[in-house]
Amino acid sequence: MSKEFDTVRVYIEKLKALESALVLFEWDLETLAPAGSVERTSKIIGALSEEYFNCLISSELSQAVYNAKASGRCSELETKILDKLEEEIDKNRRIPSKEYREFAELTSVSAAKWQEAKLSNDYDIFAPYLEKVVEFEKKFAGYVRTDEKTLYDVLLKDYEKGFDVERLDDFFDKLKKSLIPLVKNIGDVTKKIDCDFLLKSADIEKQKKFNTFLSEYLGFDFNRGVIQESEHPFTTSLHKDDVRITTHYYENNIESAIFSTIHETGHAIFEQGIGDDITMTPLEGGSCAVHESQSRMFENMIGRSKAFWMPLYEKLQAEFPGLFADVEIDKFVTAINRTQPSLIRTESDELTYSLHIIIRYEIEKELINGNLDVKKLPEIWNQKYEEYLGVKPEKYSEGILQDIHWSQGSIGYFPFYAVGNAIAAQIYAAMDKKINVEKCLEKKNIKKIREYLRENVHRYGMSKTADEFLKDITGEEFNPDYYIEYLTGKFTGLFM
Amino acid sequence: MSKEFDTVRVYIEKLKALESALVLFEWDLETLAPAGSVERTSKIIGALSEEYFNCLISSELSQAVYNAKASGRCSELETKILDKLEEEIDKNRRIPSKEYREFAELTSVSAAKWQEAKLSNDYDIFAPYLEKVVEFEKKFAGYVRTDEKTLYDVLLKDYEKGFDVERLDDFFDKLKKSLIPLVKNIGDVTKKIDCDFLLKSADIEKQKKFNTFLSEYLGFDFNRGVIQESEHPFTTSLHKDDVRITTHYYENNIESAIFSTIHETGHAIFEQGIGDDITMTPLEGGSCAVHESQSRMFENMIGRSKAFWMPLYEKLQAEFPGLFADVEIDKFVTAINRTQPSLIRTESDELTYSLHIIIRYEIEKELINGNLDVKKLPEIWNQKYEEYLGVKPEKYSEGILQDIHWSQGSIGYFPFYAVGNAIAAQIYAAMDKKINVEKCLEKKNIKKIREYLRENVHRYGMSKTADEFLKDITGEEFNPDYYIEYLTGKFTGLFM
Numbered sequence: 001m002s003k004e005f006d007t008v009r010v011y012i013e014k015l016k017a018l019e020s021a022l023v024l025f026e027w028d029l030e031t032l033a034p035a036g037s038v039e040r041t042s043k044i045i046g047a048l049s050e051e052y053f054n055c056l057i058s059s060e061l062s063q064a065v066y067n068a069k070a071s072g073r074c075s076e077l078e079t080k081i082l083d084k085l086e087e088e089i090d091k092n093r094r095i096p097s098k099e100y101r102e103f104a105e106l107t108s109v110s111a112a113k114w115q116e117a118k119l120s121n122d123y124d125i126f127a128p129y130l131e132k133v134v135e136f137e138k139k140f141a142g143y144v145r146t147d148e149k150t151l152y153d154v155l156l157k158d159y160e161k162g163f164d165v166e167r168l169d170d171f172f173d174k175l176k177k178s179l180i181p182l183v184k185n186i187g188d189v190t191k192k193i194d195c196d197f198l199l200k201s202a203d204i205e206k207q208k209k210f211n212t213f214l215s216e217y218l219g220f221d222f223n224r225g226v227i228q229e230s231e232h233p234f235t236t237s238l239h240k241d242d243v244r245i246t247t248h249y250y251e252n253n254i255e256s257a258i259f260s261t262i263h264e265t266g267h268a269i270f271e272q273g274i275g276d277d278i279t280m281t282p283l284e285g286g287s288c289a290v291h292e293s294q295s296r297m298f299e300n301m302i303g304r305s306k307a308f309w310m311p312l313y314e315k316l317q318a319e320f321p322g323l324f325a326d327v328e329i330d331k332f333v334t335a336i337n338r339t340q341p342s343l344i345r346t347e348s349d350e351l352t353y354s355l356h357i358i359i360r361y362e363i364e365k366e367l368i369n370g371n372l373d374v375k376k377l378p379e380i381w382n383q384k385y386e387e388y389l390g391v392k393p394e395k396y397s398e399g400i401l402q403d404i405h406w407s408q409g410s411i412g413y414f415p416f417y418a419v420g421n422a423i424a425a426q427i428y429a430a431m432d433k434k435i436n437v438e439k440c441l442e443k444k445n446i447k448k449i450r451e452y453l454r455e456n457v458h459r460y461g462m463s464k465t466a467d468e469f470l471k472d473i474t475g476e477e478f479n480p481d482y483y484i485e486y487l488t489g490k491f492t493g494l495f496m
Numbered sequence: 497m498s499k500e501f502d503t504v505r506v507y508i509e510k511l512k513a514l515e516s517a518l519v520l521f522e523w524d525l526e527t528l529a530p531a532g533s534v535e536r537t538s539k540i541i542g543a544l545s546e547e548y549f550n551c552l553i554s555s556e557l558s559q560a561v562y563n564a565k566a567s568g569r570c571s572e573l574e575t576k577i578l579d580k581l582e583e584e585i586d587k588n589r590r591i592p593s594k595e596y597r598e599f600a601e602l603t604s605v606s607a608a609k610w611q612e613a614k615l616s617n618d619y620d621i622f623a624p625y626l627e628k629v630v631e632f633e634k635k636f637a638g639y640v641r642t643d644e645k646t647l648y649d650v651l652l653k654d655y656e657k658g659f660d661v662e663r664l665d666d667f668f669d670k671l672k673k674s675l676i677p678l679v680k681n682i683g684d685v686t687k688k689i690d691c692d693f694l695l696k697s698a699d700i701e702k703q704k705k706f707n708t709f710l711s712e713y714l715g716f717d718f719n720r721g722v723i724q725e726s727e728h729p730f731t732t733s734l735h736k737d738d739v740r741i742t743t744h745y746y747e748n749n750i751e752s753a754i755f756s757t758i759h760e761t762g763h764a765i766f767e768q769g770i771g772d773d774i775t776m777t778p779l780e781g782g783s784c785a786v787h788e789s790q791s792r793m794f795e796n797m798i799g800r801s802k803a804f805w806m807p808l809y810e811k812l813q814a815e816f817p818g819l820f821a822d823v824e825i826d827k828f829v830t831a832i833n834r835t836q837p838s839l840i841r842t843e844s845d846e847l848t849y850s851l852h853i854i855i856r857y858e859i860e861k862e863l864i865n866g867n868l869d870v871k872k873l874p875e876i877w878n879q880k881y882e883e884y885l886g887v888k889p890e891k892y893s894e895g896i897l898q899d900i901h902w903s904q905g906s907i908g909y910f911p912f913y914a915v916g917n918a919i920a921a922q923i924y925a926a927m928d929k930k931i932n933v934e935k936c937l938e939k940k941n942i943k944k945i946r947e948y949l950r951e952n953v954h955r956y957g958m959s960k961t962a963d964e965f966l967k968d969i970t971g972e973e974f975n976p977d978y979y980i981e982y983l984t985g986k987f988t989g990l991f992m
Contacts, residue, residue, distance in 0.1 A: 019541035021517035028520060036719040037738035040776065044734070047513035051547070225534040242533035254868070280536065 002073040006062045018052040020238045042108040049104030057093040084282045094143040103136045103142045107409040114407030123396045131374040153367040155412030159288035161465045178484045189495045195335035200323045202254040211261040218265045220449045232404040233260040235267035240279040243271040266298030273458030283462045292420025300350045306333045307441035341389035343398045355470040359384040422483035430474040498569040503560045516734045526726045538604040545600030553589040561636040580778045590639040598630045603905040619892045627870040648864040651908030654889045655784035657961045674980045675987035685991045693830035696819045698750040707757040708824045714761045728900040729756040731763035736775040739767040762794030769954030786962050788916025802829045803937035837885035839894045855880040857911040864907045918979035926970040
């Protein structure tokens with residue numbers, strides 16, 4: 001390591017330590033902290049955020065980064081780390097320190113208020129906080145904006161570079177054109193599918209045991225990670241040796257925990273597979289769409305395939321005979337792939353999922369670029385659900401209050417679930433040519449899949465963008481046709 | 497608030513935020529973090545500690561404290577906060593920043609190594625870490641020492657002011673003189689007491705439920721606190737609205753969890769009762785002996801009294817009929833007060849407890865002031881247990897490896913459990929004159945006791961020393977005779 005980079009390294013360590021502390025506080029607030037603690041703890045979070053911010057925008061760090069780059073003695077990876085740091089510095093130094101802190105305090109309170117609102121099905125508890133979050137996001141986007149066409153483009157860039165409104169509009173138009181007719185055609189068929197057995201009572205302790213098994217089967221390393229419970233399932237990470245998943249169990253919906261566990265395990269395997277040279281640097285983690293490509297690939301392309309369940313289905317039957325004893329594997333696979341317009345995104349099927357995303361994308365775009373009134377969101381939400389999916393929430397908790405993201409200040413994240421789906425299909429196709437994924441699944445050889453993904457995706461963390469990954473792995477640009485072909489093939493094969 | 501104090505307040509906020517982050521990491525490592533995370537996480541802890549340290553010893557903070565004191569415009573409490581800060585600054589600025597950080601990293605690793613060593617009953621895993629901890633403690637004490645007679649005095653002062661080796665030697669001599677004959681006389685009687693029913697199998701889920709009830713009954717506010725499990729029970733706090741207890745459950749030892757829950761609840765009620773003007777300042781918490789006076793008072797003087805169990809015993813019988821259905825309350829109270837020389841401090845009876853402390857005190861004193869070889873500790877430990885208690889550990893985990901304290905760098909803490917016992921007896925006597933404690937217990941009126949203690953102890957946090965508390969509450973100096981009289985009275989009453 002060059003002397004110049006070593007000077008930067010000291011700052012990186014400090015930033016990473018403060019960031020990890022913030023991650024741990026957020027994790028703790030979601031999973032354990034007592035309700036009455038939020039107000040005072042948000043002050044602590046505010047002070048830590050301010051400290052992080054002040055370190056990031058300090059002239060000493062900027063100088064150190066400049067010197068290191070100018071020295072010409074940094075490795076390729078070191079240069080990428082410096083670029084990433086510089087980008088963060090450039091972005092943040094336009095934001096007033098006081099506002100940065102206020103926003104950090106606000107989001108820790110608003111996430112708690114969201115949870116309270118959801119549990120008591122009362123949008124009014126959450127609305128004033130969401131209003132403030134939106135206000136801040138718009139203000140910050142205004143500060144940070146350089147050549148982006150709209151304010152929402154600024155937010156999008158934070159989650160994945162190269163996917164602006166223009167490109168996303170194209171992508172979603174294309175999706176709508178192929179998905180909506182497909183959903184209509186298949187919906188009539190799948191209505192008749194018997195899936196009542198999935199809604200029978202399943203002991204929660206047994207569910208926990210089975211999901212822990214599933215996660216380990218997929219390769220989650222429990223020596224370097226834990227699983228807990230929270231209202232909204234998520235994955236977080238302090239570093240590659242401490243990766244944390246949450247799940248939420250429902251007694252009468254065994255699918256919910258199974259597929260959210262597989263989803264989060266997909267994220268977690270990414271985090272645990274990050275290179276030793278990347279963890280604890282600003283390149284830790286993965287860009288949003290790439291991360292979601294891994295979780296969605298595990299959840300759907302792998303987790304809902306017959307090949308995956310073939311070696312596991314007997315165990316599932318043995319653990320939950322009340323549900324599955326009389327159900328053949330084909331009936332089970334058909335049922336977990338049934339498509340039906342529904343209210344809850346995280347529990348929706350693979351085919352309608354992106355329609356849930358389109359709804360959120362359209363609302364976010366309008367919230368940031370337009371003048372949507374936060375008070376009217378439930379109404380707009382419900383209208384869009386009727387329009388795209390033909391269903392209408394009867395409770396806020398099944399509608400506008402179902403997702404945690406906005407309460408945490410994550411506006412601009414949602415579209416990348418859908419982009420992630422498309423990237424997953426594209427990477428899967430390339431991987432399949434090399435290792436025959438179905439055969440791996442049938443033979444319980446998840447390791448081979450995991451190693452392909454670690455080698456080609458995970459170990460790089462955030463050192464590549466989605467576009468760069470796709471180019472390197474598939475030799476192609478981002479191409480949603482793979483996703484559309486995959487969905488069409490799978491669902492017509494299953495149901496038509 | 498004066499302008500000058502306000503300048504200091506900004507630093508206090510930052511220090512508090514960093515300190516809380518460190519508390520949360522420590523809590524997390526003890527209760528949840530995966531084993532494989534320790535190494536990288538210790539680097540994060542090191543960086544946060546260094547940041548805390550650098551903020552504390554910064555010339556800007558010293559200047560701000562000086563200005564605030566010189567302004568003559570601070571309230572009495574603000575002045576106490578400034579004094580406390582100044583004391584911390586004076587002490588820490590003598591320690592090299594690099595060594596401070598190394599020590600923080602070391603203790604987070606060594607606490608994990610202690611746990612590993614205890615679980616696998618292998619002292620060799622822990623010994624090299626303990627050696628380093630002792631080395632650091634001696635070195636730091638040397639840096640910090642001003643007019644203290646010995647290095648160990650420096651460490652003691654950190655936990656409670658005014659209790660140096662000379663005073664503790666007197667105190668422990670006095671204890672030994674009265675306790676050892678009492679233990680001998682009563683031991684022969686209590687050997688014959690039937691307490692086998694306490695060792696019958698008790699369902700752990702039921703134990704959890706009962707202990708949660710007990711903690712709430714005593715006044716632990718679950719809206720501002722949580723209970724979890726860990727290898728070694730402890731209490732920690734982020735601020736008065738987030739106070740955390742751990743317990744450890746054993747299937748065949750229902751007493752263990754009950755009395756450690758009551759003990760930790762005593763600590764927790766203290767923390768939750770701290771004044772709004774004290775929480776999130778350097779006066780948060782309580783000095784060591786005063787804190788232990790509260791936990792030990794709840795555990796023993798209250799928790800092992802017949803008056804306490806009178807309104808609760810039927811519930812205990814109903815929850816655990818296999819253990820208590822045929823046991824009268826008097827037999828139960830006698831059994832939970834039986835005294836017998838034993839190996840484990842946290843489970844030892846009230847009468848022999850201080851002998852466990854004396855052993856640790858003598859070893860610590862010798863470790864720091866003498867030249868005790870860490871490798872020889874198990875041998876010395878066992879000799880002392882034979883000498884004072886007539887028992888000899890057969891496993892490291894029941895001997896030298898039973899306590900977490902030294903692994904965390906807490907050398908000099910142990911004596912204050914015994915001092916805390918004596919303070920508890922002295923405060924109890926004063927309280928009893930005012931509110932008749934037994935009557936309160938019989939009438940389930942724990943609130944009255946809690947309010948007396950909050951009014952006279954808890955709300956002050958660390959703004960008074962043990963000596964000051966005693967003077968204000970009892971009008972007397974520290975006087976261990978109360979403790980000796982209490983023990984003699986109680987145990988001769990019960991058994992002779």
